[in-house]
Amino acid sequence: MKERREGVPIGRAAFLGLAAAGISSLAWGKSAFDAVSSALPSGLPSIAPSNGWRIYSISNPLPTFDPATYRLQVFGLVDKPFELSYADLQDLPQESQISDFHCVTGWSVEDVHWEGVRIRDLLASVQLAPTARALRFNSAELPYDSALTLEQALLPDTMLALKMDGKPLTRPHGSPVRLVIPQMYGYKGVKWLKSIEVSREAFAGYWEREGYDNDAWVGRSNGYTS
Amino acid sequence: MHWIHASVFFSLLVTGAILYFPSLSIAIGRRQVVKDVHLWSALAWVVALLVVVIVGDRSSLRRSLREVDRFDRDDGRWLIGKRAPQGRFNAGQKVNLILTGVLTVLFTVSGVLLWLGEQDTRFRLDGSIALHDGATLISLFLLVGHLYLAVIHPSTRHALRGITRGEVREDWAEAHHRKWVEAEREARRRV
Numbered sequence: 001m002k003e004r005r006e007g008v009p010i011g012r013a014a015f016l017g018l019a020a021a022g023i024s025s026l027a028w029g030k031s032a033f034d035a036v037s038s039a040l041p042s043g044l045p046s047i048a049p050s051n052g053w054r055i056y057s058i059s060n061p062l063p064t065f066d067p068a069t070y071r072l073q074v075f076g077l078v079d080k081p082f083e084l085s086y087a088d089l090q091d092l093p094q095e096s097q098i099s100d101f102h103c104v105t106g107w108s109v110e111d112v113h114w115e116g117v118r119i120r121d122l123l124a125s126v127q128l129a130p131t132a133r134a135l136r137f138n139s140a141e142l143p144y145d146s147a148l149t150l151e152q153a154l155l156p157d158t159m160l161a162l163k164m165d166g167k168p169l170t171r172p173h174g175s176p177v178r179l180v181i182p183q184m185y186g187y188k189g190v191k192w193l194k195s196i197e198v199s200r201e202a203f204a205g206y207w208e209r210e211g212y213d214n215d216a217w218v219g220r221s222n223g224y225t226s
Numbered sequence: 227m228h229w230i231h232a233s234v235f236f237s238l239l240v241t242g243a244i245l246y247f248p249s250l251s252i253a254i255g256r257r258q259v260v261k262d263v264h265l266w267s268a269l270a271w272v273v274a275l276l277v278v279v280i281v282g283d284r285s286s287l288r289r290s291l292r293e294v295d296r297f298d299r300d301d302g303r304w305l306i307g308k309r310a311p312q313g314r315f316n317a318g319q320k321v322n323l324i325l326t327g328v329l330t331v332l333f334t335v336s337g338v339l340l341w342l343g344e345q346d347t348r349f350r351l352d353g354s355i356a357l358h359d360g361a362t363l364i365s366l367f368l369l370v371g372h373l374y375l376a377v378i379h380p381s382t383r384h385a386l387r388g389i390t391r392g393e394v395r396e397d398w399a400e401a402h403h404r405k406w407v408e409a410e411r412e413a414r415r416r417v
Contacts, residue, residue, distance in 0.1 A: 007296035007297050007298030007299075007301065008296065008297055008298065009295045009296055010295075010296075010297050011294050011295030011296065011297065011320060011324055012295050014324050015324050015327050015328055018324070018325070018328040019327075019328045019331045019332065022328060022329075022331070022332040022335075022357065022361070023331075023332065023335055023357075025353055025356065025357050025360065026335075026336070026339070026351050026353035026354060026357055027351075027353055028353065029353035029356030029357050029360065030352045030353050030355075030356045032356070033356045033359070033360070052248075053248055054245075054246060054247075054248060054251070055248040055251040055252055056251070056257060057251070057255065057257050058257065058258075060255035060256050060257075061255055062252060062255070104350075105340070105343075105354075105355050106351075106352040106353070106354060106355035106356060107355055107359075171252075172248055172251075172252045210344075211345065211346075211347075222347055222350060223343075223347030223348060223349075223350040224350060224352060
């Protein structure tokens with residue numbers, strides 16, 4: 001049974017053309033989204049694709065912060081291990097910065113305001129052993145951890161953030177304190193920091209043990225070369 | 227075919243939303259479980275589609291594809307908002323089907339890249355997540371329109387019966403898909 005009017009078989013052409021265009025976006029999609037997101041008024045980007053936060057966790061539930069009992073412990077290759085309460089952390093010199101956040105999976109958040117403590121100020125009261133080369137950051141969200149070399153921890157924009165966008169860190173973002181290292185992908189930025197161990201070597205942390213790079217430089221690690 | 231696609235799409239959408247929106251990720255947690263459901267749904271869908279094609283009525287599927295492929299002047303007029311007689315699929319339905327097919331391909335490609343990229347740096351492209359997100363946005367847009375026409379809009383709601391029961395009222399079909407009714411009648415006359 002033939003149809004009376006044949007029409008033009010453009011359906012398959014449209015299918016193939018659109019599919020090809022879509023696949024080509026693997027090359028230009030991120031730049032396009034970043035450009036669109038920057039152009040949108042500030043309220044919107046948090047729901048726009050690829051320019052809002054996504055919360056990844058590895059265990060359930062997210063840690064809770066109790067200001068009365070919280071202590072950040074610092075131990076390892078130091079002369080005097082110590083611990084800080086939340087108030088102690090707030091009493092240390094505070095610095096602020098605006099940085100972009102990049103996740104290794106391909107989404108980013110631009111112009112995040114961070115306020116917190118530089119590692120050099122955190123460690124100002126102790127002496128590091130001559131063999132100390134790295135810091136391991138342990139999260140209350142077990143078994144999440146990561147490590148940085150001392151040099152990486154002391155980069156001008158590495159910090160332990162207490163506040164994000166003008167407000168104390170919220171629970172999903174790692175309250176009360178998280179590591180922030182904008183020059184590396186977000187998985188290095190341990191949230192819900194519980195302790196810092198000064199060590200000989202930057203041992204592989206949670207995601208590094210899953211095959212991600214130790215030196216997670218944005219744009220030049222983890223297979224990315226842009 | 228439609229209901230396999232619809233149910234799996236729903237599962238993928240819900241789990242995808244949990245993975246994507248912080249408010250849901252936090253409330254639901256269990257990221258690994260949600261991720262597994264998401265991935266297994268996608269796999270189940272591919273398998274289901276293959277099963278439909280292998281054991282289903284392939285000639286009927288082929289006929290539908292042929293119909294969707296062809297656009298005539300009446301379709302052109304319909305798409306710019308003018309009244310024009312339509313076949314079994316109206317021009318909007320054809321466009322929806324084609325776009326759904328395209329999005330299916332794009333979701334599969336970007337989804338596989340995202341999944342493989344977690345295990346192996348060779349598969350990491352920063353455009354994968356942009357493509358997956360973009361496809362989701364477009365799909366949601368299509369879905370809202372699709373559901374509105376299928377469930378709410380008075381003159382098109384009857385089509386829902388067509389996809390659930392497999393039949394529609396002849397007078398409705400005459401009004402909305404006249405060329406199909408005429409072709410069916412002619413085929414019956416010949417017999």
